[in-house]
Amino acid sequence: MLKTRVITAIVALIPMLWLFLYGNAQLITIFFNLLVALSAFEMASMVFPALYARFGEKKGEVFAQTPNWLLAVTILLSAGLYAALVFPETQVIGYVGMALLGAILIGVFSAPSVDLSFANVAAMLSSIVYSVFPWIAIIALYRRAGDASYVLFLCAVVWSGDTGAYFSGRSLGKHKLAPRMSPNKTWEGAIGGIIASLVGGSLLRAYYGDAFMSIPVLILCCVFGGIFGQLGDLTESTFKRFAGVKDSGKIFPGHGGFLDRVDGLLFAAPVIWFILYQFGG
Numbered sequence: 001m002l003k004t005r006v007i008t009a010i011v012a013l014i015p016m017l018w019l020f021l022y023g024n025a026q027l028i029t030i031f032f033n034l035l036v037a038l039s040a041f042e043m044a045s046m047v048f049p050a051l052y053a054r055f056g057e058k059k060g061e062v063f064a065q066t067p068n069w070l071l072a073v074t075i076l077l078s079a080g081l082y083a084a085l086v087f088p089e090t091q092v093i094g095y096v097g098m099a100l101l102g103a104i105l106i107g108v109f110s111a112p113s114v115d116l117s118f119a120n121v122a123a124m125l126s127s128i129v130y131s132v133f134p135w136i137a138i139i140a141l142y143r144r145a146g147d148a149s150y151v152l153f154l155c156a157v158v159w160s161g162d163t164g165a166y167f168s169g170r171s172l173g174k175h176k177l178a179p180r181m182s183p184n185k186t187w188e189g190a191i192g193g194i195i196a197s198l199v200g201g202s203l204l205r206a207y208y209g210d211a212f213m214s215i216p217v218l219i220l221c222c223v224f225g226g227i228f229g230q231l232g233d234l235t236e237s238t239f240k241r242f243a244g245v246k247d248s249g250k251i252f253p254g255h256g257g258f259l260d261r262v263d264g265l266l267f268a269a270p271v272i273w274f275i276l277y278q279f280g281g
Helices: 002-022 025-059 068-086 092-109 114-145 149-172 187-208 215-243 258-279
Strands: 176-178 182-186
Touching: 002 025, 025 068, 025 114, 025 215, 025 258, 068 092, 068 114, 092 114, 114 149, 114 258, 149 182, 149 187, 149 215, 149 258, 176 187, 182 187, 182 215, 187 215, 215 258
Parallel strands: none
Antiparallel strands: 176 182
């Protein structure tokens, strides 16, 4: 299993690193739009069937599988909203309103029962918000730096934290962190993850040089980025427990779904962007 995870990670990272290092802004923006669509697909594929099953069970009704067109509309709304937000020449407020209002109307009128109308709306809005707005923060990090350095910094902070939390939790973990959400997470693992985030972020700062980021800002980004990265992992674990699935998907052998790999990035990105916006690099 570990060998499969390592091979998959290398295969996935090489093209992504090439794109970040050598691709232009337009190509990266289009790439992110595809990731938004993939995020929305996995999220909607988890929450729609779970909500249909829960509401149907309570009412003693049996509903057919979630219509594929409903998943497709959710994905299209997510991708369209992302495109509207990242291109400054668009009328952003109008597109946001249209996308969210459209999700509500479609959710209400496509439901096979009154109870499921709210479930549909909840599933569509949660999929759109979860899939779109964090990616806006990631593209904002790219634009702020003018290159991929801040995005790579985000990846270093979050993925170093994931690795540190995993190994420190396995070797030292005794006190449960959030057993309702993820029974295997421990306080020891969480602390080890934050320390690893500091190490990962510091190594990338050393690579880019002192001008990349001041020490106080580095510490803030690593600590809070590490914390929110772990909160993102816990949040997605809660969604998966609700849906009754082990992984958000099966796109990456040994790793599970796409959201399983980026859940921490999605929560850490807005926090790191906010710190950089408030205090500068």
